[in-house]
Amino acid sequence: MSSEDKKPKERIGVYICHCGSNIAGVVNVADVSKWAGDNLANQGVVVSRDYKFMCSSLGQELIQKDIKEQKLTRVVVAACSPHLHEPTFRTACKGAGMNPYLCELVSIREQDSWVHTDKIAATEKAKAIVAGGVSRVVHHEPLIPLKVPIHPATLIVGGGIAGIQATLEIADAGFPVYLVEREPSIGGHMAQFDKTFPTLDCSACILTPKMVLVGNHPNVTLLTYSEVQKVDGYVGNFTVTIRKGARYVKTADCTGCGICWEKCPKKVIDDKFEAGLGYRKAVYTPFPQAVPKYPVIDDINCTYFQKGTCKACEKFCPTNAIDFTQKDEIMTVEVGNIILATGWDLFDARRVPNYGYGRLANVFTNMEFERLSNSAGPTGGNIVLRDGKTTPKSVGIVHCVGSRDKNYNNYCSAICCMQSLKFAHLVHEKTGATVYNFYIDIRTPAKAYDEFYQRIIEEGTLFVRGKVAEITDAARNPGEEGKLIIQVEDTLVGKQRRIPVDMVILSSGLEPRAGSKEVAKTFGISCSADGWYIERHPKLDPVATMTEGVYIAGCVQGPKDIPASVAQGAAAAARILGKIQQKEIALEPIRATVIEEKCSGCRICNTMCPFSAILFHEDTMVSEVNPALCQGCGTCVAACPAGAITGTGFSNEQILSQIDGLLLLTLDKKKEAAVA
């Protein structure tokens, strides 16, 4: 392992990025660059430079010029994380005629300058990281990306507004879409809302035309009452297993006339669509404009399924569309790309016991209020107390329930301020009641939002700045009897106030879907600590994920309002359309290969592979890796006792040399110490 035994065979260029002051503020970049030029020359470094922004076009041109003029055969860039700019520098190298995989990007920003404060130690570490990259890059091989065809179909999971928008964009462009929705109808939460802020359009009026378009679109296969069970494959070629729930209704025969749910004798509290305020039947569609129009029989509540008799729906159905023998159906579809738009769950206000939801009758959640105020809702749009008839004379709206609170969720749910302002307007308009809004901060940062806030102030809504401590029915002062008393510290006045009201609306926050972690696992993507799905880059790549071919849209990525969800749905669709138009996709050529001469046929690797990518040839008694199935994890490479499997991009030589490089300085120091 002595360094002067042979002349280096590669000509390596080393480029240290300042990243403005992001790296240069902590790491002495000039020192690292000079050190690499002097001390790594024996490994083949012929040029070592530092530059303000390597990723800028000037920085890239600098590398390209050196590749041509200095006849470089390898490039090491020490800058940010490879997850950010590896493609940039590979493309730059490719532009100068070098195989892009002969370029190595090592991170001295995320893993050095940004996490350390000791400048000397950080500079030493940067040197070690650069040395590791140089030692590694010598063993890089020119690789050619694997090209695989992209299946033109797309799977979209979740039929809320984000999923609907994405579906229409892709289907209108002429490509097939499978839209999978868990509920009997698409529409999502938006279908439940009364009005949308700040324009106060009727939510259903702007949503249902889009739902109809989806339902009638020749390119859309709508799979409602269905769930994705399993996803196999990789970008361009996913095989998705979907369980279609038994509707007990033959959709080919059903006309959606509604006689079945009229005749059904079983009333069930509708805790989903009507937020527990109304009833539905055991055979039902969630709402009149449901798409598809076919009802489902809820077998947990259906008298026939529970007691064995009834079948009223079957008797009255004019087209004999009821079929009690239906079973769940398992189907598989082939798709090239996937969009997850599975949305959000409402924070359960019962978790804040001091607000009394579930205990005090006239404390409502935001979703309950949406249904109360909705003219298609259980009260026909009359805003009344829980008794169903009394119109409130005073209403308190509490912001940030479960949000911006370290006891529940730290994040801001983004929509509650505007939603609470909308509620204030609706209460005013419909009841003329006195409305109080209890807020921590008002957040109205989008087009026409603050104007809406000003309008609500002018309408006479009273704003109290303070986090509500308690909502109680225990009267203490005259005038409080029979009322709900909101105990709050008014932080603008600096004193405690007790405000009696008839009705309280809790603006509960948004939470990730229950089970979102399992769904993330099914699709191979990651969740943040809160449970929202992580985008590829928080600013520059908000709809892609780290898993190629899987995109996210809407609230699944984080709380957001309707315009933002629509924008993300359309953005994810645009990304996918771009991919489909390319007809094939280049995959990272990180694959395992069996060297036939070395393989002893022990078959240890066969059981290691979760993708069944390793075949065993009985005739020749050797194993072979199918590159189309191999995902490049490298477990078989590490497991092969004969060292007969190599992994491109992460070969033993590459890793072992990188270890050598990382420890070069340490070894030198230890040698010095030994001599001393």
Place this chain on the structure above:
Amino acid sequence: MTEETKPFEPVMIGFTCNWCSYRAADMAGISRMKYAPNVRLIRLMCSGRLDPTFVFKAFAGGADAVLVSGCHPGDCHYATQNYKAMRRFYLMKRVLNQLGIESGRIKLLWASAAEGQIFANEITKFVEEVRALGPLNWNKTSAEIPVETKEEVTA
């Protein structure tokens, strides 16, 4: 004597997987969380790629400790390969111990892409633990002996 009073700074090699733990390190960076500068990371595609040779090589090359990290059990990007890494980890720990290397010099850390803070905290903690153990008590000359890779054995 002033040289003697300087605290011992261990040198550590960390193996991370591309999907969770390397992203946790990125997350720590993006969030400017601070941790001890003693660890140098190597990115593998999966913790399942971790060949025990890498660990022995790191110790032979002068590392005082080795960190092995991957996705949480059940979260592996490649289904179950982190379980294979885990099994190898316990075996390696045992073998290292038989070679006279304290088992505290190798650590297994699960970190998801969101757990930058955990990653940073655990590294700082591990550095302190290794600092307490002192420099790797390795025969000085044996650092010069190359570890035979499997290729060399079979060739």
